[in-house]
Amino acid sequence: MSSASVSPTPEGIRQKTFLEEVIENTPGDCHLLNCIQCGTCGGSCPSGQDMDHTPRAIFAMISAGLKKEVLKSNTPWYCVSCYYCTVRCPQSVHITDIMYTLKRLAVKEKVYDDSKAPDFSKTFVDWVENYGRAFELGLMSMHLIKHNPFGVFKMAGMGMGMISKGRMAFTPTRIKGIDSLKAILNKAKELEAMA
Amino acid sequence: MKYSYFPGCSLERNASAYHVSAMAIAEPLGMEFVEVEDWNCCGATEYVSLNLIASYALIARNLAQAAKETSTKQLVAPCSACYLNLKKCNAYMEESPSLEEKINLALAAGGLSYKGGTLKVRHLLDVIVNDVGYEAIAAKVTKPLKGLRVAPYYGCMIVRPKLGKNGTFDNPEYPTTLDKLLKVLGATVIDFPLKAHCCGGHMTQISESTGFELIRRLIKGATDYKADLIVTLCPMCQLNLDAFQGAMNAHFNTTYHMPVLYFTQMIGLAFGMDAASLGIGTELVDARPALEKIGVEVPEAEIVVKKPPKEALPMPSMPEEK
Numbered sequence A: 001m002s003s004a005s006v007s008p009t010p011e012g013i014r015q016k017t018f019l020e021e022v023i024e025n026t027p028g029d030c031h032l033l034n035c036i037q038c039g040t041c042g043g044s045c046p047s048g049q050d051m052d053h054t055p056r057a058i059f060a061m062i063s064a065g066l067k068k069e070v071l072k073s074n075t076p077w078y079c080v081s082c083y084y085c086t087v088r089c090p091q092s093v094h095i096t097d098i099m100y101t102l103k104r105l106a107v108k109e110k111v112y113d114d115s116k117a118p119d120f121s122k123t124f125v126d127w128v129e130n131y132g133r134a135f136e137l138g139l140m141s142m143h144l145i146k147h148n149p150f151g152v153f154k155m156a157g158m159g160m161g162m163i164s165k166g167r168m169a170f171t172p173t174r175i176k177g178i179d180s181l182k183a184i185l186n187k188a189k190e191l192e193a194m195a
Numbered sequence B: 001m002k003y004s005y006f007p008g009c010s011l012e013r014n015a016s017a018y019h020v021s022a023m024a025i026a027e028p029l030g031m032e033f034v035e036v037e038d039w040n041c042c043g044a045t046e047y048v049s050l051n052l053i054a055s056y057a058l059i060a061r062n063l064a065q066a067a068k069e070t071s072t073k074q075l076v077a078p079c080s081a082c083y084l085n086l087k088k089c090n091a092y093m094e095e096s097p098s099l100e101e102k103i104n105l106a107l108a109a110g111g112l113s114y115k116g117g118t119l120k121v122r123h124l125l126d127v128i129v130n131d132v133g134y135e136a137i138a139a140k141v142t143k144p145l146k147g148l149r150v151a152p153y154y155g156c157m158i159v160r161p162k163l164g165k166n167g168t169f170d171n172p173e174y175p176t177t178l179d180k181l182l183k184v185l186g187a188t189v190i191d192f193p194l195k196a197h198c199c200g201g202h203m204t205q206i207s208e209s210t211g212f213e214l215i216r217r218l219i220k221g222a223t224d225y226k227a228d229l230i231v232t233l234c235p236m237c238q239l240n241l242d243a244f245q246g247a248m249n250a251h252f253n254t255t256y257h258m259p260v261l262y263f264t265q266m267i268g269l270a271f272g273m274d275a276a277s278l279g280i281g282t283e284l285v286d287a288r289p290a291l292e293k294i295g296v297e298v299p300e301a302e303i304v305v306k307k308p309p310k311e312a313l314p315m316p317s318m319p320e321e322k
């Protein structure tokens, strides 16, 4: 079973298109095939101006099989998950979910240009996988030190404010069932690798 | 009414004022909350950016833990991001048998299981306005918020996207439940055009200019409408609008001063509860001048700052370098 994914494509069976790959990696029915290129999504997007391609353009590029260009794009990383596009799309395309799929595929293929956003997610997840809970102080300080050392001073005022108001914990909380959570997540990742 | 309650990581610390005020108003509203046993982080918007099945399994562990409480099938989350994650996982597991099967294979490794749709996932605002109801709330108001101009702010994930059979409990573009609630409490509610716009989520950490711009729009909007304060229902929104307001001001060289409180705190004030018992005073943008308008006195916050522990912080390994 596990060797199927690494064996060369048998003759007569064509390789999956990028479009199929995106659909397959998005939970539920994401309706991407129904996109009519109307542009409502891009017009609704609060961070559209900072994206190198609008969501509409990204969907055209996915259909055209431009895998590398799509996965290198900053578009999914600038998506703030506001879901405006998703509720406005006349074709019910699960646009925000597809943005998450593109992030995952970009991480898997290690092709993103700017590592800031993926690193932020990784640092966040690292705390969660080890403690079962998020830890803001650890997350923010580790992220700042790595990506924006000067930002440490800029954000220090805010951090001190949070600490003086008792809103920042110095140590993370660990859930009781951390071992069982780790077993669940490891199994989940195994299943993901098999897919 | 009895509910399972999923506080989420933010409410443990940075948004403890939200938790404290929600618990304070539970009794007068006739609500009982049972905290989900040994709950874990919902993964926010981060885990699903890296792993699909693992991120859903992380959420599903909470659903499985919550389903152990047999006295209620209602699971309430006060945080909009937790609410959406729990709701999404619940709906997609019900909709997609193959996803449900994979998630359950993972859960089984931790001795758990969950059937999609077993619980009904709801936001705290939904249960307060729809289960308790406006009339019952009005009957408890002893100190109406008369003369206070408030901007009701919903943000994104409480009203979008529409999911599962029940869709959303309020309009995804122009929600009104919080508006009505604040009117019942006696406040002057402005018709805030940006009420369902985005606070920027984690953007301040990824791209400051993008994140601060989204915050600026909202703060400017509420200021232009002469609001005394913004009322929110999500810890992420509160963090962005309140804690990052100073950094946003520094970025744009502006001097906005717009306090941001939780709707649960407003309910408590209208019920005549004392400000400190509702966690008021922990906001970074001082809400005292605004609250003076309705005769609420907020004592100087007496927060005991715990010293950092002497031993080094337990640091997990950094994500592997490329």
Ligand code: SF4
Pocket: A034, A035, A036, A037, A038, A039, A040, A041, A042, A055, A056, A059, A088, A089, A090, A091, A092, A093, A095
């Ligand atoms: S709004 Fe929907 S149909 Fe229109 S371009 Fe975007 S994804 Fe396609």
Ligand code: SF4
Pocket: A041, A044, A045, A046, A047, A048, A055, A078, A079, A080, A081, A082, A083, A084, A085, A086, A095, A096, A099
């Ligand atoms: S969900 Fe993402 S892509 Fe869609 S409008 Fe919001 S920011 Fe843009």
